[in-house]
Amino acid sequence: MPRPLEKEEKDLKESGHLAERDSEKSNLGPGICGQIEKLVLCKRYNEALELFEIVECEGGDFDVNVDTYDALVGACIALRSIRGVKRVFSHMVNSGVDFDLYMMNRVLLMHVRCRMMIDARQLFEDMPERNLVSWNTIIGGLVDSGDYLDAFSLFLMMWEEDSDDVGSRTFATMVRASAGLELISPGQQLHSCALKMGLSGDVFVSCALIDMYSKCGSIEDAKFVFDMMPEKTTVAWNSVIAGYALHGYSEEALSMYYEMQDSGVKMDHFTYSMIIRVCTRLASLPHAKQAHAGLIRNGFGSDVVASTALVDFYSKWGRIGDARNVFDRMPQKNVISWNALISGYGNHGRGAEAVDLFQQMVRQGMVPNHITFLAVLSACCYSGLSDRGWEIFESMSRDYKVKPRAMHYACMVELLGREGLLDEAFSLLRDSPIKPTINMWAALLTACRVHKNLELGKYAAEKLYGMEPEKLSNYVVLLNIYSSSGKLQEAAEVLRTLRRKGLRMLPACTWIEIKKQQYVFFTGDKSHPQTKEIYDNLEEVKLQISKHGYLPHGNNLLPDVDEREESMLLHHSEKLAISFGLISTPSSTPLQLVQSHRICNDCHNAIKLISTVYQREIVFRDGSRFHHFKDGHCSCGDYW
DNA sequence: CTAGGGTTAG
Numbered sequence: 001m002p003r004p005l006e007k008e009e010k011d012l013k014e015s016g017h018l019a020e021r022d023s024e025k026s027n028l029g030p031g032i033c034g035q036i037e038k039l040v041l042c043k044r045y046n047e048a049l050e051l052f053e054i055v056e057c058e059g060g061d062f063d064v065n066v067d068t069y070d071a072l073v074g075a076c077i078a079l080r081s082i083r084g085v086k087r088v089f090s091h092m093v094n095s096g097v098d099f100d101l102y103m104m105n106r107v108l109l110m111h112v113r114c115r116m117m118i119d120a121r122q123l124f125e126d127m128p129e130r131n132l133v134s135w136n137t138i139i140g141g142l143v144d145s146g147d148y149l150d151a152f153s154l155f156l157m158m159w160e161e162d163s164d165d166v167g168s169r170t171f172a173t174m175v176r177a178s179a180g181l182e183l184i185s186p187g188q189q190l191h192s193c194a195l196k197m198g199l200s201g202d203v204f205v206s207c208a209l210i211d212m213y214s215k216c217g218s219i220e221d222a223k224f225v226f227d228m229m230p231e232k233t234t235v236a237w238n239s240v241i242a243g244y245a246l247h248g249y250s251e252e253a254l255s256m257y258y259e260m261q262d263s264g265v266k267m268d269h270f271t272y273s274m275i276i277r278v279c280t281r282l283a284s285l286p287h288a289k290q291a292h293a294g295l296i297r298n299g300f301g302s303d304v305v306a307s308t309a310l311v312d313f314y315s316k317w318g319r320i321g322d323a324r325n326v327f328d329r330m331p332q333k334n335v336i337s338w339n340a341l342i343s344g345y346g347n348h349g350r351g352a353e354a355v356d357l358f359q360q361m362v363r364q365g366m367v368p369n370h371i372t373f374l375a376v377l378s379a380c381c382y383s384g385l386s387d388r389g390w391e392i393f394e395s396m397s398r399d400y401k402v403k404p405r406a407m408h409y410a411c412m413v414e415l416l417g418r419e420g421l422l423d424e425a426f427s428l429l430r431d432s433p434i435k436p437t438i439n440m441w442a443a444l445l446t447a448c449r450v451h452k453n454l455e456l457g458k459y460a461a462e463k464l465y466g467m468e469p470e471k472l473s474n475y476v477v478l479l480n481i482y483s484s485s486g487k488l489q490e491a492a493e494v495l496r497t498l499r500r501k502g503l504r505m506l507p508a509c510t511w512i513e514i515k516k517q518q519y520v521f522f523t524g525d526k527s528h529p530q531t532k533e534i535y536d537n538l539e540e541v542k543l544q545i546s547k548h549g550y551l552p553h554g555n556n557l558l559p560d561v562d563e564r565e566e567s568m569l570l571h572h573s574e575k576l577a578i579s580f581g582l583i584s585t586p587s588s589t590p591l592q593l594v595q596s597h598r599i600c601n602d603c604h605n606a607i608k609l610i611s612t613v614y615q616r617e618i619v620f621r622d623g624s625r626f627h628h629f630k631d632g633h634c635s636c637g638d639y640w
Numbered sequence: 641c642t643a644g645g646g647t648t649a650g
Binding site: 335 | 645646647648649650
C-alpha cells in the first residue's frame with residue numbers, strides 16, 4: 001500500500017497544485033480518486049496504478065471522473081505500461097466517460113508511448129474530430145517506431161486536409177523521418193517548405209535538420225544549418241558534434257567541443273559521452289581526462305552511458321585499472337557496461353578475470369547478450385583458455401538462449417587456430433549452421449599464416465577473394481604466407497594479380513599523441529623537425545634490444561605494406577613513432593600508438609623487448625587488434 | 641502533444 005502522502009500533499013498545497021479536493025468526490029471510500037491524482041502529481045505512478053487496480057478488483061464498478069482518468073493516463077504514459085493502458089482504457093470505455101478531443105488525444109498518446117501502434121492507428125481512424133495535436137501524436141509515434149513511410153503518407157494526408165495547420169513540430173518530426181530513411185531529398189523539400197513557411201527559425205526544426213543532414217551524409221549542410229542558428233542550444237551543439245563524430249571527423253568533433261565550451265553553452269551527459277568516444281578513437285588520454293573531469297564536475301558522473309564510454313576508453317588505452325575504478329563506482333550498470341569491461345580484460349590478455357566478471361554479472365541477474373558472449377569468448381581465445389571457451393560456447397544457447405552468430409563461430413575458429421588445430425578449425429567453419437562468413441575465413445587464414453599451412457591458407461584466401469575481391473589485406477596475407485615459406489614464384493603471382501586488379505598498397509602510418517598534439521609517421525619518414533634525434537635514438541634502441549636478443553628478421557614476414565618497405569625494417573613507422581615517444585616523454589610514461597595496418601612480426605618483437613629494456617607500457621592499436629606490451633609480453637599472446 | 645543529441649562488438 002502507498003506510504004502516507006503528508007509531505008507531498010503539503011508541498012503541493014503550498015505550490016497551488018492541490019485545490020479544494022477531497023470534499024467534491026466521495027463516491028468511493030476516503031477519496032480514492034483524489035489519492036490516485038495526488039500520487040500521480042507526486043510522480044509515484046506505480047503506486048497510483050496499483051491503487052487503481054486494487055480498487056477496480058475489489059469494488060467492481062466505481063465512479064471515476066475525468067480528472068482521475070487523466071491522471072491514470074499520465075501514469076501509463078510515464079511508465080509505458082501496456083498492462084496499465086489496457087486496464088485504464090477498458091475502464092474508461094465501460095464507464096461511458098465523455099471522450100472530448102483533449103481526452104482522445106491523451107488516450108492516443110498513451111497508446112503511442114506504450115508502442116501499441118495498431119490500437120493507436122485504429123483510435124486515430126475512429127476519432128470523430130482531430131486537431132494538430134492528434135496528427136502530431138500519431139505521426140510522431142510512427143516515426144518513433146520506425147514506420148517512416150507510414151508517417152509520410154499520414155503527413156501528406158494532413159497536408160492535403162489543411163496545409164496551414166501544419167506547424168513546426170510536425171516539420172521537425174518529418175525531418176526526423178527523413179533522417180530515419182536516410183533520404184536527403186524529402187529532407188531538403190521539408191527544409192525549403194519550412195523556409196517558405198517561416199518556420200526555419202524554430203530551434204527544434206533546426207536541430208532536426210542538423211541531425212538529418214549529417215545522417216544523410218552531408219555534414220556541410222548540417223554545419224550550415226547550425227551556423228545559421230542565431231542562438232545555439234546544447235542540443236544543436238550536440239547534434240553537430242555527433243555529425244562530425246559519425247563521419248569519422250574526430251578532430252573536428254573535438255574542436256567543436258572546445259568551441260562549445262568557450263561559447264558558454266551548458267554541456268550535458270550527451271556531450272561528454274560523445275566526446276569520450278571520440279577520444280577513444282583518437283587515443284587521446286589528456287582530452288579524455290579533461291572530459292572525465294568535466295563530466296564529474298557538472299554532475300553527470302553517475303550517467304551510465306558516459307561512464308560506460310569511460311570504461312571503454314580506459315581499457316582500450318592500457319589503463320584497465322582505471323576502467324575498473326570507473327566501473328566499480330557506477331551506481332547503475334547495464335549490459336553494455338559489463339560488456340565493455342569484460343572485453344577490456346580480454347584485450348589485456350586477462351582472460352581468467354574476464355570469465356570471472358562474466359560469472360559475476362550472471363550471478364547479479366544481468367542477462368548476457370550476444371556481445372557479452374563475443375567478449376568472453378574472445379577473452380578465452382586471447383588467453384588460451386580453450387576448454388573454458390568451449391564450455392561457454394556450448395552453454396550460450398543451452399543455458400542462456402543466445403544463438404551463436406557468425407562472429408561467435410569466427411571466434412571459435414580462431415581459438416582452434418591458435419592451438420594449431422587447423423583441421424578442426426576448418427571442420428568447425430564448414431559444419432557450422434551458418435554459411436561461412438568473411439570473418440570466419442579470415443580467422444582461418446590468420447591461423448594458416450601463423451602456423452604456415454600453405455594449402456589450407458591458399459584455399460581460405462581464395463574464398464576471401466571471392467567474397468571481397470577488392471580487399472587488399474586478403475592478398476597481402478597470402479603474399480606473406482608464400483614469401484615467408486620461400487615460395488617466391490607464388491608470391492610473385494599474387495603480386496601480379498594485385499597489379500592486374502589495380503590494387504595499390506597504401507603506405508603504413510603510425511600516430512602518437514604527445515602533450516595533446518598528434519604526430520603522424522610514415523615508413524622512413526623524415527619530415528619531423530626532430531628527425532635526427534629520432535633516428536639516432538632508434539640506433540641506440542636497436543643496440544639496447546639487441547643485447548636482449550633482438551634480431552631483425554625482415555624476410556620472415558612482410559608487413560601489410562609496399563614491398564619497398566621490406567628493406568626499411570628499422571624505419572617502420574611504428575618504430576619511428578616509438579623512438580619519438582621515448583625521447584619526448586618522461587621515463588615510465590606509457591606510450592599510446594595507433595597504426596593503420598597490421599603490425600609486422602619484427603616490430604612486434606622489437607616492441608616487446610623495448611617494453612622490458614625501457615620499462616614502458618606500450619599500448620598499440622593496429623588494423624587488426626589491440627596490443628598491450630608490458631615486461632616483454634604482449635596481451636595478444638603473439639597471435640594477431 | 642513538449643520534440644532534437646549519447647555507451648559495448650564488427
